[in-house]
Amino acid sequence: MTRRSITFRLLRALLVLLALTVTALLTASFWQQRERVSTAELVERAKAHDVRIVRDSWGVPHIFGAKDSDVAFGIGYAHAEDDYATIQDVTLAIRGRLAMSKGSEAAPGDYVVSLLNIWPSVEQRYLRDLPEDVRAVMEAYADGVNLYGAEHPDQVAPSALPFTGQDVAAGFLFKMPFFYGLDKTLKQVFEGKAELVKTPTGSNGVAVAPVRSSDGATRLLVNSHQPYTGAVAWYEAVLESDEGWHVAGGFFPGSPFMLHGHNEHLGWANTVNAPDLVDVYQLTINPDNPDQYRLDGQWRDLEQSTAWLWVKLWGPLLLPVPQTVYRSEHGPVLRTEQGDFAIRYAGMDEIRGGLQVYRLNKARNLQEWQAAMALQAVPALNYIYADERGNIGYVYNGMFPDRQAGSDWRGTLPGDRSELIWTGYLPPERTPQLWNPPSGLVFNANATPFHASEPQDDLQPADFAPSMGMQTNMTNRAQRLQETYGADRSISRDEFRTYKYDLTYSERSALVATVQQMLALDAQDDAVLQAAQAQLQQWDQRSDRPNRIGALAVLAAMPVVRASEQQLPAVDLRESLLKAAANLQQHFGRLDPEWGEVNRIMRGKEDLAIDGSYDTLRSVWGEEQPDGRLKAVAGDTYILFVEWDKQGHLSSDSIHQFGSATLDPASPHYADQLPLFVEKKTKPVWFTEAQLAGHIEREYRPGEVTLGK
Template structure:
């Protein structure tokens, strides 16, 4: 027995030693991948020495003697801090995530392959001007030189995440940057999900019309969807698994995600200091690290500083000495779903414009980690590629014997958008900027501009040329074989939404209608109520957390519920209802994380909308994850007889809207009591409204995810200017799934007082102190300085990286 004990003791000690050694080795190699910002590197491809001066916030200020070297050094800086993010974005754009993520990423890869993002990016290289091609090649060379340095100096593979993935890091190509820009364009467009939802609503409740959730009492000229396909058979809406909301497998971007943002500006005569002001806040998924990375380049045309996306060598929102700009996804409808009829008895042919035609097809192989390779067949029609898995619910609207094809302006193989972005950085004024932006194809965007003379907005991108006889105007899927549904080429977005100057000295840009329209209304009120603005008033507007939806709905929905009678006995649902209504009656709509009112309001409206639509829409109600205030407003005002939504068809009594409002509030209070106890005043919005910045590589792993994901409570909501969009489904539908990954405010009266912030930090390395050092500032609505003064950058530098030309 003693011998057995000794051997067990020795084995235990040996296992502990092995475990400690493994931890030490893992830590050593992880730390090795942290870049040394005070180092010199010999790199081939440079024309002259370059300095990368890292400011206190780890923002690289790049100084050199040529623009080509500037882009080279930006590639080095991006790769030093965000190499893993860059490779994940590239894989997402190539449709190759399955190679490192396994079968869970397969559906996303199939979708991207069908969109041909990478093939179109490769073809679009020839569409760039010579300066842009030079910039792309120099940027790629810089990324590759850092990869070479990592390999030759054993710098921990460049990022600790790479130890968990079997693939080697492929060298960067100019087409990789164009492909990521294509992925950004695909993620920006929300036209396809909107089309599909309208068609599903029309099939589920044809008596109400496709636009019922917009608050309109009758369809605005849209036909009933089924009437577009006489005699066709549609299946019943398929129930969805609502246990957890799907997240993007790349952690950053996916097609049809629907990005958003705010942009606004004030002309010099509307500012206290006499210089134009501009603010910009693009919205997207909250990740760790943020999608955005701050950088400054000293180009021959002058310094330029602002927000980049690693992998794209351009400042997407920022300023140079004379011009500031901010980009907001445009509300234009840049995509259409075409329903194509398959020839009976021959699945290789479809109904074309001149009769039955063969699909254009090819095959591709998708490699899957720990799984068998999958061969997929990609098919195209005259209208675009077939997209069977394009969007949730698409199969519900495809008649039997038909398939869906996508027409999208971003499918262009002559896309000069990158040239437009490079040209914008060099533009000295708004006129030059507008000229540069004329080359944008996708993403369609509204660009707000400011210079010394004033402010201007430009609609950039291409818009489908639809016939005046188009049956839906692009609002719903249409038969692909009809001449009236075919595109007549493409036209600039500015033709449909002409750009121009600000008539009242104020310009505002938001993305899609709905929540953005309410944010726009709140922004307009804040900006027009002041005759003169300052940088601080713009910051206050950008971080505003008042919900115009709450202010509009609560007096209407609760009109007949406000407490006027005897107090209810303590501990009853009636007493809770009275307490909740008393709080809401005094609330000003501030979605403050420390208050109970935002939580009560959000839970009430969520339950109310579900009760209104559940019996009419059936399983489709599971996919209505966002609040539609216009619909609730129309119902409670009985606009066009919309109050009939309050009557539950399955029940014998005729319910009125007051009854439904009370029942919804009681149900919401019961749910919240189960989670947080009976004391209404002790509940907090921030207990459920938390931002989970998920790491794209390690965030899904139980142990490592706890370390690398960032979670923090957050003020705001889907309808506040400081947007934090709700997840809408799953175990916590109130989770903040989206937000402003970047905020910037540019003051041209004193340009170096401009400020910016991202949602996490500059570094993508979980062990870096710059991985999350912006997160608390971002949460509190604070900023860091944004100066082009080289002396300021050097005075507070945490390190200077020197790149020295070397021939190899």
């Protein structure tokens, strides 16, 4: 290489760096100026809302206001007090701007926002599809978050403010399809391979009618399994407006609506289901024009747009990265080494998810609740329902595509036939649902909808179209629900709770079957394998803290089971057992440490042994630490028990794995619920203001100083 060429290359590199620096500084200056200009307006908007926030003795916010919008403003402010950073990250992710603060690792997610056409859909449909009362609640919630941001500018990231009602609507549009696995499909198509999902998609929901209760009560268990922190971690609150919005339950960062819990009259639990709601089409590309695809014998142009990804480099420097986004008649298009694939999925362009959840929140009886479900704006999720009149029910909810019969919708479809591009959904009455079965029991734990009650009451596969693609699996939790709640015809209040915290692996479970296969391995001339088998032979299939075989059984069998569940390459039984044995021997000096020595939950200064494991009803998901212990990061989080007694009187109690102060280690509520959580105990939900009296830690109005209230 000549000296002249080296000089030229260096000069070109310097010019590129200079251009990037100027762009970055101008961009940073723009966003900073935007925040300065908007702060006064944000404070002014907050003055329109009149709300009280009452923190109970556990720090849980109880929000009181005259209007629903006042209450929404209050929950926005209260949630921001406890978890502003997560709300902010969620908002940036929904906007496709998370890479501005998190760097290149967030850029693929930002691209997906453009790929799925989130913001054009919101801008087109926000005023058209959402009624004024729903928009008022969304915008008031945004006002509450904005007021907190205006008061704490040091916590605000560039481009974060103002948070808007459209952000709330976009959150439902963007996140809902990921609950039924759209993200996994996108990853598999784009990368051509599947990867182990490390976070849970599990949950438990149970409802028992008076006929099955020993005291004539109606009971509901709300128990979804979530990550302990982050975008889909539960936050507990109680809301009460003079317009009839009175709920208690779990909220996600970025949403004003109770997602599952109860009001005065009824309640529901959600669990994740897995119907086939995504279709993949392989496109035939024009060999003479790579931007055209064949449809019905004709070449069509791919729609193209440019997504600008703003990626943080260092300090205020942002790198603008243009990426082309393609769409066909089918939907988003992924260009891969294996070819061009289009994706069509349930909930495309559907922004009314918040509307449906809001109507569920305010339903006063079964008929109103079912009318809200008939909106068909939530693309998936199971619903377990109970109410004050003793009604119970199970809904395998889904926006099921109205597909042409006769095609293999599970596989990759040809992209050149328009009759395979479905344009609507099956009507609500085709949704699998089971109401008031004679057995008085419904449940789900991420298993098939065809085992949701006693066998004589179960739904039948023959009654539903094969194209709906409903799952047929049984989790260990579902099997244990059958063996506990399902085996007891007269369930007491204490039994209802005891069964929820069950620690046993069913004889029919995949994990126990895997352990049995490990016991059958030929261990001749392998002393370690023989010793491990001798231990496993004594296991009682439980995951209680004192258990001395549970660690070996779970650590050895779980990788095998999870690979099978997710259709990944098989894990060798012998290697997995030997690896688990070596790990325990290395870190604990023995093959049989107590499960509680291995299985830990940690928060601040707390480091406690905890019962439960992967896929037990007492669900605890641990990540292996350098010292060999498992640190609980997901599973049981917010748990809510609801009951209406024989006279229809409501009571409920709950527990959170940590406490209400999600991100503040200095708060007394950072980990104050953890000891109760570990011991499988709960605290009261003071649902009414009269019940709350005597349990108040603090009462205030948002912006008392800022707004002069």
